[in-house]
Amino acid sequence: MSTTIEALADNGAAVASGDHAFTYVVGWPDVSADDAAAIKAFWRAEGALNDEAAMDQRVKQVVMHARTRDGEVAGVCTAVPVTPPRLGQPMYYWRTFVGARWRASPLVMSLLKRSCVLLEEYARAHDYPCIGVLLELENERFRERGRMATWFNPRFVYVGRSDRGLDLRVLYFKGARLKQAPAQA
Numbered sequence: 001m002s003t004t005i006e007a008l009a010d011n012g013a014a015v016a017s018g019d020h021a022f023t024y025v026v027g028w029p030d031v032s033a034d035d036a037a038a039i040k041a042f043w044r045a046e047g048a049l050n051d052e053a054a055m056d057q058r059v060k061q062v063v064m065h066a067r068t069r070d071g072e073v074a075g076v077c078t079a080v081p082v083t084p085p086r087l088g089q090p091m092y093y094w095r096t097f098v099g100a101r102w103r104a105s106p107l108v109m110s111l112l113k114r115s116c117v118l119l120e121e122y123a124r125a126h127d128y129p130c131i132g133v134l135l136e137l138e139n140e141r142f143r144e145r146g147r148m149a150t151w152f153n154p155r156f157v158y159v160g161r162s163d164r165g166l167d168l169r170v171l172y173f174k175g176a177r178l179k180q181a182p183a184q185a
């Protein structure tokens with residue numbers, strides 16, 4: 001069952017963007033049937049996903065989504081546990097999709113910050129099934145504005161390039177420990 005929250009990482013206030021304030025609905029680890037239907041409709045309308053099987057799989061990965069004051073879905077972020085060979089450690093691979101109307105707003109960063117807090121709390125409560133969040137930067141605006149080796153809020157560190165040639169960044173959870181010995185170089 002999902003829970004509506006107005007803030008996790010932003011001091012209790014809804015995030016305002018121009019005339020839009022967003023409400024954040026937590027779907028981790030199980031999204032409600034009503035929220036799943038709204039998210040699928042959003043993906044279809046925005047041309048993000050159209051294949052029903054792909055949407056069924058992705059909706060199981062929803063961490064949270066943002067809704068406008070009118071209840072319209074504005075953005076969705078997902079996470080899936082992966083163990084990238086380069087890191088050799090279990091991480092949550094994080095993705096987001098924001099509707100075209102809100103792409104110039106701070107919504108993507110707000111979803112990232114809030115979902116990282118949520119994923120870390122979940123990991124801590126479940127003996128760290130994953131030790132952090134892996135972010136592959138597809139968004140050119142993020143790539144160009146975030147050229148620092150380490151971001152500070154949230155604290156992502158540059159770890160190289162993905163197989164697709166995109167910047168990879170990792171946020172390690174406080175208190176997490178390596179799950180297995182890293183491979184020898």
